[in-house]
Amino acid sequence: MSHGLLVPLEYHTPGLEDFKFHGTFGVTWLDKPFWQVIISAVLVIGLWLWLSHSMKVVPGKRQVFAEYCYDFIRNTLARDIIGSGFRKWLPYLVALFSFILVNNWFGEFFIFMFPTFSHVGFVYGMALVSWVVYIAAGIRAHGPLKFFKNSILPPDVPPALWILIIPLEFLSNFITRPVTLALRLFVNMFAGHLIIMIFLVGGGYLLTYSGNPMYNVTGGLSIIFSFALFGLELFVGFLQAYVFTILSAQYVSTSIASEH
């Protein structure tokens, strides 16, 4: 059967088992995503330290780039959403955005080729940090009792509706928010990686299939099309980092808003 030039590849449907990695140094949880998180933290800290040292009045190329990135986060994410008093939250938002962006783009970069946040545990951690931040912001702005009252009971609700509104607001503000924040990032990364794998594994199988040249043409087209999907994933990785940060800023802003 196999008289072609190429040895046909084995086919397996990409699935959940492609997201599992072996541990290193004999420890099961020291796997690939774990090291990616460590590397990305070092990368982000090092990048911002390098970008921000020895700032000058007349900026060079490095400083222009740094100011452009910083201004993007400062103006569109922090100032427009939080409003006055946004400078206090700026370091957190800058760190959050760049950390998520680097981790998402690991999915398209050589050596790594795996988006860290397609493992849900890391994303739960990120959402937990944002959850603690916006609750702490509200408690610091209003005190625990007033903040809690504000967030479970909107103003001017008639008492007859309290039995309906209070559980709904509690659910929406303290449970649904962090869960949706986490699941949105996780599922986007997971689905994108899965789609790329399906195109590449299926395309590779069809390309090396012997006996029918049309299958090989289809496989080649599928692999070429996967480059477009890589481009789409670069955009989705940026968009999800942006959305995660903008929603964190939005939650902080609703916690510290005075009339709410």
Next chain:
Amino acid sequence: MVPMLIGGSLNAIGYGIATLGPGIGVAMIFAAVINGTARQPEAKPAMMSTAFIGFAVVEALALFGFALAFIVS
């Protein structure tokens, strides 16, 4: 001569149908942004950040469907 058999559950089809709602929702959000930008181009940045919050909230529904299609199998 079937190179790849498609197996698995009907969850994938259910998820495909479920994406219609969030798809229409996202389309309406960005249609409104395009309309608004055409009427008042200088208001675009303000509309874009609001649109992305709305987009994220609507898109979460489609993503829940995706996660559930994997969990319930």
